[in-house]
Amino acid sequence: MIPVPSIEFHPDDRYFAFLRTVSTPECGQGRLAGIPVAVKDNISTAGIETTCASRILAGYIPPYDATVVEHLRREGAAIVGKTNMDEFGMGTTTENSAFGPTKNPADTSRVPGGSSGGSAAAIAGGLVPMALGTDTGGSIRCPAAFCGIVGLKPTYGRVSRYGLIAYANSLEQIGPMAGNVTDVNRLMEVIAGYDSRDSTSLNQAYLHTPDPEIRGVKIGVPEEFFGEGVDPRVASVVWDAISMLERKGAEIVTCRMPSMAYALAAYYVTCTCEASSNLARFDGVRYGDPADTRKTWHESFQERRREGFGEEVRRRIMLGTFALSSGYYGKYYAKAQAARHHVRADFARLFRDVDVLAGPTMPTVAFRFGEKSDPLSMYLSDILTVPANLAGVPAISVPCGKVGNLPVGLQITGRWREDERVVDVAYAYEQGRSA
Amino acid sequence: MTVIIGLEIHCQLDTATKLFCGCSTDYRDDHPNSHTCPVCLGLPGSLPKTNKKAVEYALRVAKALHCEVPEESEFSRKNYFYPDLNKGFQITQYDRPLAVCGHLDIEGDDGPKRVRITRVHMEEDPGRLVHKGGADRPRYTLVDYNRAGIPLIEIVTEPDLRSPREARKFLNKMRATLEYLGVFDSEKEGSLRVDANISIQGSERVEIKNITSYKGVEKALTFEVTRQRNSIRRGQKIVRETRHFVETRGVTTSSRSKEMEQDYRYFPEPDLKPLRVKDWAEAIVIPELPDARKQRFIQDYQLSPTHAATLTGDWQIAEFYETLPVEMRASTGTATWVADTLLGELNYRDMAIRHVPLEHFKELLIIRESGGITDRGAVEVLRTLLDQVKEKGGCEAPAECIKRLGLGVITTPEQGSEDPVTSAARDAITENPQAVDDYRKGRKEALNFLVGQVMKKTRGCAKPADVNRVLTGLLSGKE
Ligand SMILES: [Zn+2]
Numbered sequence: 037m038i039p040v041p042s043i044e045f046h047p048d049d050r051y052f053a054f055l056r057t058v059s060t061p062e063c064g065q066g067r068l069a070g071i072p073v074a075v076k077d078n079i080s081t082a083g084i085e086t087t088c089a090s091r092i093l094a095g096y097i098p099p100y101d102a103t104v105v106e107h108l109r110r111e112g113a114a115i116v117g118k119t120n121m122d123e124f125g126m127g128t129t130t131e132n133s134a135f136g137p138t139k140n141p142a143d144t145s146r147v148p149g150g151s152s153g154g155s156a157a158a159i160a161g162g163l164v165p166m167a168l169g170t171d172t173g174g175s176i177r178c179p180a181a182f183c184g185i186v187g188l189k190p191t192y193g194r195v196s197r198y199g200l201i202a203y204a205n206s207l208e209q210i211g212p213m214a215g216n217v218t219d220v221n222r223l224m225e226v227i228a229g230y231d232s233r234d235s236t237s238l239n240q241a242y243l244h245t246p247d248p249e250i251r252g253v254k255i256g257v258p259e260e261f262f263g264e265g266v267d268p269r270v271a272s273v274v275w276d277a278i279s280m281l282e283r284k285g286a287e288i289v290t291c292r293m294p295s296m297a298y299a300l301a302a303y304y305v306t307c308t309c310e311a312s313s314n315l316a317r318f319d320g321v322r323y324g325d326p327a328d329t330r331k332t333w334h335e336s337f338q339e340r341r342r343e344g345f346g347e348e349v350r351r352r353i354m355l356g357t358f359a360l361s362s363g364y365y366g367k368y369y370a371k372a373q374a375a376r377h378h379v380r381a382d383f384a385r386l387f388r389d390v391d392v393l394a395g396p397t398m399p400t401v402a403f404r405f406g407e408k409s410d411p412l413s414m415y416l417s418d419i420l421t422v423p424a425n426l427a428g429v430p431a432i433s434v435p436c437g438k439v440g441n442l443p444v445g446l447q448i449t450g451r452w453r454e455d456e457r458v459v460d461v462a463y464a465y466e467q468g469r470s471a
Numbered sequence: 472m473t474v475i476i477g478l479e480i481h482c483q484l485d486t487a488t489k490l491f492c493g494c495s496t497d498y499r500d501d502h503p504n505s506h507t508c509p510v511c512l513g514l515p516g517s518l519p520k521t522n523k524k525a526v527e528y529a530l531r532v533a534k535a536l537h538c539e540v541p542e543e544s545e546f547s548r549k550n551y552f553y554p555d556l557n558k559g560f561q562i563t564q565y566d567r568p569l570a571v572c573g574h575l576d577i578e579g580d581d582g583p584k585r586v587r588i589t590r591v592h593m594e595e596d597p598g599r600l601v602h603k604g605g606a607d608r609p610r611y612t613l614v615d616y617n618r619a620g621i622p623l624i625e626i627v628t629e630p631d632l633r634s635p636r637e638a639r640k641f642l643n644k645m646r647a648t649l650e651y652l653g654v655f656d657s658e659k660e661g662s663l664r665v666d667a668n669i670s671i672q673g674s675e676r677v678e679i680k681n682i683t684s685y686k687g688v689e690k691a692l693t694f695e696v697t698r699q700r701n702s703i704r705r706g707q708k709i710v711r712e713t714r715h716f717v718e719t720r721g722v723t724t725s726s727r728s729k730e731m732e733q734d735y736r737y738f739p740e741p742d743l744k745p746l747r748v749k750d751w752a753e754a755i756v757i758p759e760l761p762d763a764r765k766q767r768f769i770q771d772y773q774l775s776p777t778h779a780a781t782l783t784g785d786w787q788i789a790e791f792y793e794t795l796p797v798e799m800r801a802s803t804g805t806a807t808w809v810a811d812t813l814l815g816e817l818n819y820r821d822m823a824i825r826h827v828p829l830e831h832f833k834e835l836l837i838i839r840e841s842g843g844i845t846d847r848g849a850v851e852v853l854r855t856l857l858d859q860v861k862e863k864g865g866c867e868a869p870a871e872c873i874k875r876l877g878l879g880v881i882t883t884p885e886q887g888s889e890d891p892v893t894s895a896a897r898d899a900i901t902e903n904p905q906a907v908d909d910y911r912k913g914r915k916e917a918l919n920f921l922v923g924q925v926m927k928k929t930r931g932c933a934k935p936a937d938v939n940r941v942l943t944g945l946l947s948g949k950e
Contacts, residue, residue, distance in 0.1 A: 080516040093515070100509050102516060197742075201515040205741035234518050235743050310741055313550050316559020317513050321614065329611060337552060360550070360736035369738055 045072055045116040051139040051148070053158035056085060057117035066111035067226055073108055074158045074167035077118040078125055079210060080199035081105050084115070088201050089133035090123045092324045092344030102199020103234070104168060104210050104227040111226045116164060119154025123346045124315065125172050125203040127151050128417055129403060130179070132348045137405060142184055142443055146402040149179030155213050156183040166214040166223050172204045173303050174397075174421025176211045177433035181397035181445025184435045186220045186462065187213040191453050192428030193238035195224075196231030202314040204307035205236075207425040217434060217463040221246050224455070244456045246463035251285030253461060254390040258293035261395025261420060269439040274396040277436035277446045277465060281394070284468050286461075289390055295375070295382040296423060302375035303422040304415060305359050305368045311349075312356030318344060351411065380427040387451045392461050396420060397433040397445030420447065430455040434462040436469070472703065473672040474696055476638050477630035478688075480645060481623050482655050483596065483662040484528045489620035490595045491519030491562065498617035499660060503601070511620035513557030518742050521546075525622035528654035529569050529593045530752045532624055535648050535760055536588045538573030540752040546593075546740040551733060554614055555598040563594035563625075565737040569748060576762065577644045578780070580637050587629035596621040618661075630668060635692035638667065642685055643784065647761045650786040657685075658825060667692060671699050675711040679723050682716045691716040695723050764789055772801040781810040787824045788814070794833060799840055808836065808849075816853055820861055827860055835869040848878040848932060878932055895928035896921075896941045910946060918942060 042060045049057070055077050063070045075081060078088040080098035082105075087093040101109070108115060122132035130138045130153025140148040141161040148157040152169030156179030159167055169176040171189035180187030188211045195210045202208070212223035221244060228242035257278060262271050282288045320327030320340030327336035345353070359368035386393060399417055408414040424431035429452050436446035446465060450458035489496055492510035509517035533540055547565035573588035598619040604610030626645065632638045642665070649655035656662060665688050670676040677699070682691050694716075699709055714723040759767070761783050768779035768789075783789045792800060792809060799805045813832065817824060835856070839849040852872050859866035866872075873879050899921050900907055909917035918939070925938045 098514065098516065198518050199516040233520060235520055309738060313548050313560050313738070316550060316552065317515070317557065319552060319559060321554050322557070333554060357736065360738055362734050365738070
């Protein structure tokens, strides 16, 4: 028998980036041969417990690999562990993990962002060079910005969702996170591509060498990206970055994106509606602690769900259930879809004149733990990231400087299916900065 | 008091694999949960993928029912909690069904009738609950997901039916149509479920849920008509409610469930794209349907409309009939025998034509047609064979059975030694001197008596004409 090659993985996880690690993960030959890769805990890994950082899934070991995990294994990557996250992806700080918050390696008194906070912290903390995250409304880009790494939310459909435990199906994508654009690109090459098991998958491979040439690229900057709520210090850092791209030969055009006004509402209605349905399967019959059989079915499953889900998850299930109720569907879900249509149309209009849009990824730098205690102010911080999810277009966050010791992310949003271009612009910036 | 009935029919489509995964649909008699995968178990992260064959089957139905097929059709989620529902929602269709506004023509209570079809849509079957420890107070319940994800179509009619009998006729026609289309197997256990809406004109509507057999539909509706009529006569108001049909007792009972108030929170299934069905439907060619085949039977085989209707009312029977030699198909005798005798005997035993080895029955029919057995003998053989099938699942060959029972037609040799007919005739003459005497005195009806005696002795296996000939020969030849 040929021994299966493996690596040793014993990280000093002082940031609680990992929910669990694999100490001698197998690896193989291929484009990621022997590279340790961390996987967010809402992506199914055969034989490795996958919980979405929720008590309700504690002990659940998937019998199958997500398509992206199959791709990683095929290219020789070593899957070293599952990273912490906001429960089921519902959060912007990773404080909503049922198993405790992850710390930001840049400042351990602050959150790493979320919901892919564990993946971002594992990279920023030097535990792994790359990781998979998922992005429903900014869950890759926000922690990338807060932790000072690179994260790409691909075009909806370019990466298979098969095996991604759904939070909001129509919005979310699995995407690559890494310390630099080159590694993000490498990981994207491995995970992207058509998957017959995902009906929303696009038949478009991703094979790309990042090109730093920025001359002739038209970059739009919507006024709304620097609107109310954006920390002026963050705005200033991001404007500096955009100016640098201009100096390198890009053409900068200011523009308007009026649909931003209802993007956040459309996002929260859509994601809570879908979540309320997706999470219905966790009823104590198949996952988590078995239901109390001495009680009636209704009593016992309600009890399982009350105990198994965290506060934020229960809140979103309630909101979604309400919004889908008869008499309210038209007021909420249907309206949200109409608003989504406007956002898509707005992007399409802007992308007739410009190649990409640029702005800050997050309105502020990383929060202190507990700083955003009321849900609404937390939701407001997603304002700059959700439009890309609503429209299904690609967006990347690349570090562009700091406010004090806290990283700031530059967000580049591109046309539908033009993930390569947002990677190129991010690469141009990264190269320009280090030059 | 006019009765108003509308039906919602759920049929399992007879595809090889499930609606959203590659698992086999051939789950009956197999171990629980052995026909499952991450998709039909609804494991977190799994995604549905639509089985094109199932859509094609459903479109065949839409076409056969003369429905309008829209440009695009879409799956939706129906959200509710139940242990047999692995995802906490059922993928079904809601506001963008596969087909709408069709009809099916039937022979109604007062002649030909067009029953309007409101809509046809697809959905996945949930799992199955197995209650352990008695149906009334189960100790615990197990879930079998083998059935989860089996493709179903739901066919909804307008309230056009006017009696339980008419409802049953409609169902029979629907079943025949689906079987002609090759999309449905009515014999598979649990392949059909019917919900019925029934009201007496001017009163509230009652829904009867989950009737699982053809006969059950007529029974449940008949019970309900009587119940509602009696209530109205007594001056009571009919309450708008959902009732369950208890098949074993033949009654409907009020189910105090809150099903009427259930809010299923439908929304479009985000994991599936809308289906472009109009062009697809146009490209589908459907086979000959019962009405067309009936006309052809009348025209090609000169059958009576009644016989033609019976013979084409079930795809298997029609198929069987057309395996018979062409000359036989055009014979009234054969038609009568298949439509009345064979189907009557099957019905009596609660058997379907598929239960019988058709080659054998074809052989029996051919022997009968060629005069190798009398009609009475053939019926006896048929009964024997059907009883064998019912008991042992198989039967002997008709020729063997005829031989074993000594039912073969006894043909008298022109010359040579005593044949059974002649010897029976001799016995009859010896045993009945009075009749012989009467005959000789010119009372011709005495011959009939003697013929009867001979027939009895030969257990009906002799041809009456032969008996006649032998008897007259013997009576005139002797003395
Ligand atoms: Zn399956």
